[in-house]
Amino acid sequence: MSNQKDQVAEMPRLNWIRTGTEHSETVVLIHAVGYDLTYWDRQIEVLQADYNVVAFDLPGHGNSPGKASDWSFDYAAALVASLIEHVGIGPIHLVGISFGGMIAQATVLARPELVSTLTLIGTACTFPSAVREGMKARAQTIRTSGIAAVMQSSLERWYTATTREHRPDIIDRVCKTVLADDPETQAAIWEIVSNFEVRERLGEIKVPTLVLVGEQDPSTPPSAALVLAEGISGAKVVVIPGASHLVTVEAPSEVNAALQAFLARARLTRTLSA
Numbered sequence: 001m002s003n004q005k006d007q008v009a010e011m012p013r014l015n016w017i018r019t020g021t022e023h024s025e026t027v028v029l030i031h032a033v034g035y036d037l038t039y040w041d042r043q044i045e046v047l048q049a050d051y052n053v054v055a056f057d058l059p060g061h062g063n064s065p066g067k068a069s070d071w072s073f074d075y076a077a078a079l080v081a082s083l084i085e086h087v088g089i090g091p092i093h094l095v096g097i098s099f100g101g102m103i104a105q106a107t108v109l110a111r112p113e114l115v116s117t118l119t120l121i122g123t124a125c126t127f128p129s130a131v132r133e134g135m136k137a138r139a140q141t142i143r144t145s146g147i148a149a150v151m152q153s154s155l156e157r158w159y160t161a162t163t164r165e166h167r168p169d170i171i172d173r174v175c176k177t178v179l180a181d182d183p184e185t186q187a188a189i190w191e192i193v194s195n196f197e198v199r200e201r202l203g204e205i206k207v208p209t210l211v212l213v214g215e216q217d218p219s220t221p222p223s224a225a226l227v228l229a230e231g232i233s234g235a236k237v238v239v240i241p242g243a244s245h246l247v248t249v250e251a252p253s254e255v256n257a258a259l260q261a262f263l264a265r266a267r268l269t270r271t272l273s274a
Helices: 001-010 038-045 073-087 099-110 128-144 148-158 160-167 167-179 181-194 200-205 223-233 252-273
Strands: 014-018 026-030 052-056 092-097 115-121 208-216 237-240
Touching: 014 038, 014 148, 026 038, 026 073, 026 099, 038 052, 038 223, 038 252, 052 073, 073 092, 073 099, 092 099, 092 252, 099 181, 099 200, 128 148, 128 181, 148 167, 160 167, 200 223, 208 223, 208 252, 223 237
Parallel strands: 026 052, 026 092, 092 115, 115 208, 208 237
Antiparallel strands: 014 052
């Protein structure tokens, strides 16, 4: 615990936003590697009517400073816990996509008292050895040749061919965001992701959990979502048809409908049990 406190004391200033403080419940959103808080725009748009919504830029992303050498999942969990405590309204609904979903798992495992529900989008709790080696190779490529060297392969994992062809606005926005990131930070993150492993600890997660995944997601496919659901008691899986990895951007209406329904059910359950 003392190490976590030391980490919190050394954490950088975070760029974060909050839609308001008038609601009784708060949703905290954690974005994917390379992205920033603005990619939650479609979710914030609908959630803010019923919840205080908090989103932030991970260190080294968007407008949050950060050093590549800081990164670990303990560091990330302490960071999120510190933000939740700073916001001061808890426990909260924690939502993470991809890398953000891994941070969300690490956070609820480290500080379960801060989380009332968990939503894991396009993420995993473990990886096959070949995938881990691929992530390490990606980190090395980024270090030696820059983010541009992996940009096309990343787009092919993140979005379907249909989106890449017919939504140039999305692809242009994503490329500008990701290519502006610090290569060392991205490389460091891919290395810690390559070692992520919490499958045997999923039974410790006791909060209501929603697992969302794109039907065509090659990075964290529906099979990875099922592993999460099998390990977390009572978890619900929703597969978004025709979508790939970044479903929040590619299929926001479907994601929003599933997320709103899940949060509404959790609220009703708490009301009935009160």
